[in-house]
Amino acid sequence: MVLTFYQRLIEKIINDQSLAILSEYFLSTVASNHSTQAHLQGEASLVLDAVSCERGERLLVEHLSLTVTAGQGVRIEGPNGSGKTTLLRVLAGLSQQYSGMVSWCGNDIRQARAALAADTLYIGHLAGVKALLSPLENLAWWVSLHIQSSEPLSKASLLNALSQVGLQRFASTPCYQLSAGQQRRIALARLYLSQHRLWILDEPFTAIDIDGVTLLEQRIAEHLAQGNMAIITTHQTMKIDGFRSCALDAVKQKAGGC
Amino acid sequence: MTDNKPNTEVAIFAAFNALLLRDLRVYFRSRGTWLNPLVFVLMVITLFTLGIGPDPSTLSNHASGIIWVVALLGIMLSLDALFRADFDDGSLEQLLLSPQPLYLAVLAKVLAHWFITGLPIVLASPLYSLMLGIPADAIPVLALGLLVGSGILSFIGAIGASLTVSLRSGGLLIALLTLPLYVPVIIFGSQFVQSAIEGWPLMPTFSMLLGLLIGAMALAPVAIIGGLRLSQDA
Numbered sequence: 001m002v003l004t005f006y007q008r009l010i011e012k013i014i015n016d017q018s019l020a021i022l023s024e025y026f027l028s029t030v031a032s033n034h035s036t037q038a039h040l041q042g043e044a045s046l047v048l049d050a051v052s053c054e055r056g057e058r059l060l061v062e063h064l065s066l067t068v069t070a071g072q073g074v075r076i077e078g079p080n081g082s083g084k085t086t087l088l089r090v091l092a093g094l095s096q097q098y099s100g101m102v103s104w105c106g107n108d109i110r111q112a113r114a115a116l117a118a119d120t121l122y123i124g125h126l127a128g129v130k131a132l133l134s135p136l137e138n139l140a141w142w143v144s145l146h147i148q149s150s151e152p153l154s155k156a157s158l159l160n161a162l163s164q165v166g167l168q169r170f171a172s173t174p175c176y177q178l179s180a181g182q183q184r185r186i187a188l189a190r191l192y193l194s195q196h197r198l199w200i201l202d203e204p205f206t207a208i209d210i211d212g213v214t215l216l217e218q219r220i221a222e223h224l225a226q227g228n229m230a231i232i233t234t235h236q237t238m239k240i241d242g243f244r245s246c247a248l249d250a251v252k253q254k255a256g257g258c
Numbered sequence: 259m260t261d262n263k264p265n266t267e268v269a270i271f272a273a274f275n276a277l278l279l280r281d282l283r284v285y286f287r288s289r290g291t292w293l294n295p296l297v298f299v300l301m302v303i304t305l306f307t308l309g310i311g312p313d314p315s316t317l318s319n320h321a322s323g324i325i326w327v328v329a330l331l332g333i334m335l336s337l338d339a340l341f342r343a344d345f346d347d348g349s350l351e352q353l354l355l356s357p358q359p360l361y362l363a364v365l366a367k368v369l370a371h372w373f374i375t376g377l378p379i380v381l382a383s384p385l386y387s388l389m390l391g392i393p394a395d396a397i398p399v400l401a402l403g404l405l406v407g408s409g410i411l412s413f414i415g416a417i418g419a420s421l422t423v424s425l426r427s428g429g430l431l432i433a434l435l436t437l438p439l440y441v442p443v444i445i446f447g448s449q450f451v452q453s454a455i456e457g458w459p460l461m462p463t464f465s466m467l468l469g470l471l472i473g474a475m476a477l478a479p480v481a482i483i484g485g486l487r488l489s490q491d492a
Contacts, residue, residue: 126348144276
């Protein structure tokens with residue numbers, strides 16, 4: 001009796017659109033449903049419609065409209081403090097402090113948070129690497145959160161990803177013994193495991209040596225060639241075909257500055 | 259991705275286990291973190307015995323209240339660290355962006371934290387109940403009450419921790435936010451021990467404690483997730 005009551009209650013919560021946020025917390029199936037819907041729609045796209053964001057009273061991005069479709073890369077440009085990171089955090093679904101609309105595969109990301117999360121890889125300024133754990137442990141933790149494969153990934157594939165970024169010898173060394181560049185490489189090893197369709201990379205080349213940058217550029221080019229998308233900020237020169245530039249400062253001046 | 263639900267469920271529990279194990283690993287590698295609340299509790303209880311005096315009857319009259327308040331403070335002081343390291347190194351961003359249900363992720367984090375703070379306090383309870391002159395047959399009851407109660411304290415305290423994680427120093431604010439919510443736990447917790455000492459029936463207060471724990475487990479993660487999302491906009 002009591003059990004069926006709870007079952008009905010839960011079903012009601014799931015079916016009720018207005019409680020979608022609650023059911024997102026409780027229900028496993030929401031994430032996979034959303035992402036399969038997105039896959040069915042075929043053409044993936046990220047559309048920004050008159051997006052404005054501010055940080056601490058300052059208007060950084062004003063009325064930015066941008067469309068990214070399959071196989072396209074966009075490089076967000078602008079001087080320090082022009083709002084690149086703020087914008088990327090909005091696109092990744094981390095920040096809610098914006099006006100306008102961002103949609104992923106036709107759904108507003110405010111509603112379709114799970115669908116965006118299932119398709120997006122975000123690497124920000126902070127690497128998300130625990131200093132007390134080894135690179136292998138860090139990567140395994142990330143994989144369990146972000147890779148939804150039908151079988152669990154083997155240790156060999158994790159080691160392979162680490163060797164792609166030149167860390168195979170340090171796989172079991174605690175991260176606090178590694179350099180800043182090496183710690184950054186652990187975060188970037190995710191690129192070799194990821195099957196996400198949208199990569200949002202905030203200054204991915206910081207602290208990476210020249211050879212490392214070349215390898216990363218190859219990986220990003222490969223990702224785009226597979227029909228995926230990438231949005232990147234960097235102050236370095238980037239040699240990847242198919243990248244458009246989107247300058248934040250120009251947009252802002254058009255709107256009258258801040 | 260293409261097929262069925264069971265895989266998703268496997269992935270979800272794999273994520274839960276991975277989070278729990280990772281947090282426990284981090285705690286055990288940063289030696290001492292898990293000892294701090296326990297040492298705090300032992301020291302404050304020692305101070306109480308010195309302050310009140312050695313008279314066993316006076317001590318045991320106040321024992322249940324003292325133990326509960328001290329355990330509460332010990333857990334509360336350790337809670338500031340619950341999300342702070344993850345916030346500082348960016349792990350929290352990756353956690354919030356995971357397509358896995360955050361509810362279970364938060365459950366795993368609070369559980370891991372309870373293992374290293376609440377559980378040692380429970381396990382050491384026979385020691386400090388003897389110091390305060392609690393009768394031997396009431397000690398298992400006290401431990402049971404603390405076992406349930408420390409879980410409630412962890413979940414409620416985690417709400418405060420999630421709300422203050424983006425502030426540079428959230429220590430005192432956590433106390434102000436969560437202490438009012440601790441009131442029912444203190445009332446029923448010390449009542450539970452008192453019942454054992456006086457020989458009153460135990461079930462009514464124990465049911466209340468269990469009910470509070472279940473309520474906290476079900477609802478606190480929703481508030482914690484909200485707090486953590488807010489922290490990303492600060």
